[in-house]
Each structure stands twice: as structure tokens, then as C-alpha cells.
Amino acid sequence: GENVEQHPSTLSVQEGDSAVIKCTYSDSASNYFPWYKQELGKRPQLIIDIRSNVGEKKDQRIAVTLNKTAKHFSLHITETQPEDSAVYFCAASRSPGGSYIPTFGRGTSLIVHP
Amino acid sequence: NAGVTQTPKFQVLKTGQSMTLQCAQDMNHNSMYWYRQDPGMGLRLIYYSASEGTTDKGEVPNGYNVSRLNKREFSLRLESAAPSQTSVYFCASSERDRAPLDGYTFGSGTRLTVV
Numbered sequence: 001g002e003n004v005e006q007h008p009s010t011l012s013v014q015e016g017d018s019a020v021i022k023c024t025y026s027d028s029a030s031n032y033f034p035w036y037k038q039e040l041g042k043r044p045q046l047i048i049d050i051r052s053n054v055g056e057k058k059d060q061r062i063a064v065t066l067n068k069t070a071k072h073f074s075l076h077i078t079e080t081q082p083e084d085s086a087v088y089f090c091a092a093s094r095s096p097g098g099s100y101i102p103t104f105g106r107g108t109s110l111i112v113h114p
Numbered sequence: 115n116a117g118v119t120q121t122p123k124f125q126v127l128k129t130g131q132s133m134t135l136q137c138a139q140d141m142n143h144n145s146m147y148w149y150r151q152d153p154g155m156g157l158r159l160i161y162y163s164a165s166e167g168t169t170d171k172g173e174v175p176n177g178y179n180v181s182r183l184n185k186r187e188f189s190l191r192l193e194s195a196a197p198s199q200t201s202v203y204f205c206a207s208s209e210r211d212r213a214p215l216d217g218y219t220f221g222s223g224t225r226l227t228v229v
Contacts, residue, residue, distance in 0.1 A: 046217035
């Protein structure tokens with residue numbers, strides 16, 4: 001099955017700095033890579049995703065890059081703000097004509113200091 | 115549009131007691147899932163239902179059972195609760211047959227403590 005490794009487990013930055021979270025996956029058939037943000041005591045919510053037919057996707061201050069050859073993908077947050085503080089999860093999955101079962105990384109706790 | 119609704123939000127059980135966590139979605143999604151979240155362990159899949167009438171084990175199914183009651187509802191049952199089942203439980207739903215346009219939609223979670 002799929003194995004997703006996520007690093008770092010904790011990331012502390014100053015407001016305005018950039019933050020990068022990296023994930024690797026093992027199943028070369030994976031083709032969908034979402035990122036979720038979970039604020040303290042809240043549910044995970046999708047913030048951005050990327051499919052295997054593109055190498056990069058941006059949405060305002062966040063971007064995701066994908067390297068299928070190396071089987072890794074990363075989340076980039078620029079100009080971080082205190083409200084970016086949360087746990088971020090990456091996931092990888094494939095849709096072989098049936099169920100969509102992502103495997104999640106263990107999460108990165110991002111702390112943005114004012 | 116409520117999305118995914120989970121009940122209860124909090125529960126304390128004694129070891130050996132049973133309970134059912136309820137989940138309902140109103141987005142006409144085919145697939146539903148139960149995850150547990152423990153510190154440092156991320157989200158681990160307990161059971162899932164790819165479509166109405168089917169259920170399958172995930173990564174950590176022991177001690178749990180599920181029922182896909184209809185397309186909207188997917189319940190998780192603990193027959194004899196153990197302290198190791200103390201966790202936060204999330205229900206989620208998604209479309210099937212293609213990567214969903216909006217990923218998973220999660221419920222608000224159930225914080226379960228077994229003493």
C-alpha cells in the first residue's frame with residue numbers, strides 16, 4: 001500500500017517568513033495530492049490540491065509543487081501570518097476506477113510567531 | 115448546506131461499554147469514511163464505504179464495526195470500548211470514481227474518552 005512521509009513534524013517561523021512542508025510517497029500510481037489545514041479543535045479542511053498532470057499550483061499565498069519522478073510534493077506558504085498557525089496534513093491517493101482512499105502524512109504543526 | 119454532521123461531539127465511556135457514532139452527509143456523496151486521529155499519528159482509516167451497500171476495512175479496524183445505513187448515513191460502533199480507543203474520530207465523505215473536486219469533506223469530530 002501507499003506510504004506517505006511528512007517532514008518536519010514541527011515548524012516554527014516568524015511572521016512574514018516562508019514555510020515549506022515536504023512529503024514523499026511510495027506508490028507511483030498515486031495521482032492526487034491534497035493538503036489539509038487543521039486548526040486547533042477544528043476539522044481538517046482542504047486548502048489546495050494537485051493532480052499528477054501538473055507540476056505546480058498556486059492559490060494566493062500558498063502553492064504546491066509535485067515531482068513525480070522523485071515521488072515528492074511540497075506545500076509552500078509565503079508571507080506567513082499568525083492565522084496560518086495550524087497542523088497541516090498531506091495525502092496521496094489514486095483512483096483506479098473505484099474508491100478514493102488517501103493515505104495521510106502524520107502532520108506538521110506550523111507555528112507563526114508575531 | 116450542512117455538509118457532514120457527526121454526533122455526538124464529546125463522549126466519555128467506561129471500559130467495556132458500547133456506543134455508536136453517527137455520521138450523515140447531505141452532499142449526495144457516494145463514499146464515506148471513518149478516521150481516528152491520535153497525537154503524532156495523523157489520520158488513520160478505520161473503515162470506509164466506497165458506495166451504498168459496501169464496507170471495507172481500513173488500516174486500524176480492530177474493535178470497530180460499521181454500517182452504511184443508506185447513501186447519507188455511515189455509523190461506527192464500538193462494541194466493547196477499551197482505553198486504547200480514546201481518540202478523536204472524524205467522519206468524511208467524497209465523490210467516487212474520480213478524484214473529488216473538493217477533496218474530502220470532514221465532519222466536526224467526536225472526542226471520545228474511555229476510562
